[in-house]
Amino acid sequence: MRKLGLLIPVVVVVLVGILASIFVVDEREKALVLRFGQIKQVRTEPGIGFKVPLLDEIVRFEDRILTLETPVIEVTPADDRRLEIDAFVMYRIADIVQYRQAIGVGGERQAESELRGILESQIRAVLGSQGVTSNTILSPERSALMDQIRERSDSRAQLLGLDVVDVRLRQTNLPEQNFDATLQRMIAEREREATDERARGREAAQRVTALADRTYEVILSEARRDARIIEGEADAERANIFAKAYGRDQEFFEFYRSLSAYEEALKGENSTMVLSPNSEFFNYLRSDQGSRSNEGETN
Template identity: 75%
Template sequence: MSMRSRIAVIIAAVIAVGGLMSLFIVDEREKVLVLRFGQIKQVKTDPGLGFKIPWLDQVVRFDDRILSLETPVIEVTPADDRRLEVDAFVMYRIADIVKFRQALGAGGEREASIQLNDILDGQIRAVLGADGVTSNAILSPERSRLMELIRGEAQTRAKDLGLDVVDVRLRQTNLPEQNFDATLQRMIAEREREATDERARGREAAQRVTAVADRTHEETLSAAKRDALIIEGEADAERARILANAFGADPEFFDFYRSLAAYEASILGGNSTLVIPPDHEFLTYMKSATPRVAE
């Protein structure tokens, strides 16, 4: 092979190697930045082939999948001063690779984990230690709302790093071992106080119901006695009217009727012995076989 042929082969080989080195592939699970002397020249977010200048451009790849981070145990003090130990599980993704690179430099995901952990540490302490947030709320279904608050606050700060916080979950919420007995006794005392308050409110309600019932009973009884007296008075008046009419119609018959009533009353109640003179006026109608009755 002549010298000219050898040179042509070498040049072709260099061109082929340079052509291959100028190509790069962007996977669907990643995003790519092309840097030249540390400056961003290209941003590739779609999968496919990309081109660069060999030996001058550097391809930096970033994971486009959802990443996860587990925070260390954090001690928080809610509004009821019952200290808790919590840890969180965070899912996030790199949303803006340009901002991510500018904010974190060559540190990449490792530096992102450190920064995101600091953000979450502050937000967890701020949300769980806020006024009105008690340990009971943290341990109840209300914790879902608290986790959403933490995610929202962390998302605002993580956005400056080019990150998107997808979700935040509190994994474990425990009492510090050294405070467990004291906390348990405080919880028992609080429950006993609540029970005492409930019993006091129950007794107060019972007294109100009893007072209303007693007042209703007295009012009903008084009304019934009043109505009875009215009816009794009306009956006595009617009786007197009837007797007066009877006396006016036949005084002798009226005397006879009253005498019979007196006879009946004198022998009631086991008193069947009556000692009086035979000519006593009480026995006037006893002596007459047939009383005179007005026709």
């Protein structure tokens, strides 16, 4: 009975020691086993582990993606239009040994402070680089800028044992004190662009008008040339017809020409003419001319 009374405490001590030497790593975390501050085990997989009771310390780290928000960052793009940027970063602890050595005893707060400094410096460097304007930041090219910030931040966060998963620029605002000045500058730029566009439009209109005028003159000159050619051909044909008619019956031709002259002279409202009665114009209107014609026919 006495032996049983001594055995029970021993069993209890052994059980407590066994339980104290066992630890469990959750699937959402990683762990380090430290002995007097020195790393003895690195546990990156979930499961049961063992340690030396009272000597070993278990330090646990998140294996999930973490989020860190930055304070409002003021940047000055290439167009000197200051902007206030609100951003956040998503990251995870990739190397817990390097992470532990980098942050020391500062823990998670120290890591967040250093990562926040990295992110702020890279946001200022990328958004303030040459060729990046405020319009670029507010355009669809914003995603390419965020990728560039993530890559540059990730290369520096590797020294802390961290992987930068993503960087997002949530809000981009103008400082209150610069809002009016920026608005006026934007209005002036748009007016300048509008003036340039109108000037280019007028220049294009002048080119089109000049081309149209030149084409008009070319077409008109060609039409006049063709008209002269046709008129010349018509005059030649007319003269040829008259010549043939004159050759066939000279007296009839002269009679026809006189009738045409009478028609042209007497048409219109004014039919009064002042001429000598003996004028050749009236040869075919005098009765004696008709009598001579009849006598000629009788003979």
